[in-house]
Amino acid sequence: DAGVTQSPTHLIKTRGQQVTLRCSPKSGHDTVSWYQQALGQGPQFIFQYYEEEERQRGNFPDRFSGHQFPNYSSELNVNALLLGDSALYLCASSWRTTGGDQPQHFGDGTRLSIL
Amino acid sequence: KQEVTQIPAALSVPEGENLVLNCSFTDSAIYNLQWFRQDPGKGLTSLLLIQSSQREQTSGRLNASLDKSSGRSTLYIAASQPGDSATYLCATISGGSYIPTFGRGTSLIVHP
Numbered sequence: 001d002a003g004v005t006q007s008p009t010h011l012i013k014t015r016g017q018q019v020t021l022r023c024s025p026k027s028g029h030d031t032v033s034w035y036q037q038a039l040g041q042g043p044q045f046i047f048q049y050y051e052e053e054e055r056q057r058g059n060f061p062d063r064f065s066g067h068q069f070p071n072y073s074s075e076l077n078v079n080a081l082l083l084g085d086s087a088l089y090l091c092a093s094s095w096r097t098t099g100g101d102q103p104q105h106f107g108d109g110t111r112l113s114i115l
Numbered sequence: 116k117q118e119v120t121q122i123p124a125a126l127s128v129p130e131g132e133n134l135v136l137n138c139s140f141t142d143s144a145i146y147n148l149q150w151f152r153q154d155p156g157k158g159l160t161s162l163l164l165i166q167s168s169q170r171e172q173t174s175g176r177l178n179a180s181l182d183k184s185s186g187r188s189t190l191y192i193a194a195s196q197p198g199d200s201a202t203y204l205c206a207t208i209s210g211g212s213y214i215p216t217f218g219r220g221t222s223l224i225v226h227p
Contacts, residue, residue, distance in 0.1 A: 041219055044217070048213075058214060103149060107158050
């Protein structure tokens with residue numbers, strides 16, 4: 001039973017470029033959430049996708065966008081990269097219930113470095 | 116806006132000690148609280164999930180308690196081992212929004 005998988009594991013970009021990160025949820029999960037974790041900080045919630053729609057969004061600018069596919073996998077896109085976007089980007093999946101009372105399962109993340 | 120604070124930020128102990136990690140939150144209207152473990156450069160592993168109606172959860176040597184009225188949760192680790200060395204994070208999900216808020220974590224080192 002594969003867990004949450006993310007690709008790529010590491011990525012180096014320059015300011016102003018665009019990047020796409022990918023996530024495949026754990027088998028049986030239908031909800032995907034994305035987080036940004038700066039060094040020494042806790043993860044910050046970016047947004048959550050369920051049934052191919054963005055359901056919740058944290059305090060992130062429109063440069064951050066996403067998509068969920070019919071097979072529940074998801075992409076995170078970041079445009080016009082800034083130095084401050086350097087972070088570990090984590091994807092988490094869960095089985096959507098009426099109350100969000102299921103634990104989330106996390107992937108190992110994509111380490112994004114902006115030069 | 117929910118704020119989650121974890122104390123201490125770092126902890127170094129000899130093997131065998133019993134430990135208490137603290138997590139406090141400002142808004143008591145939470146749906147649940149979850150404790151995670153994060154190894155360096157890795158993702159998060161869920162340890163314990165406590166629903167708002169529960170007072171504690173146990174898994175092996177780990178026990179987490181929740182006191183919503185005082186805005187506190189503690190993670191108790193019994194008989195610590197070097198393999199317990201990691202960063203421990205707590206996160207709350209606020210009622211209604213289901214947006215999780217994480218603390219900065221407690222970095223734990225257990226030396227032999």
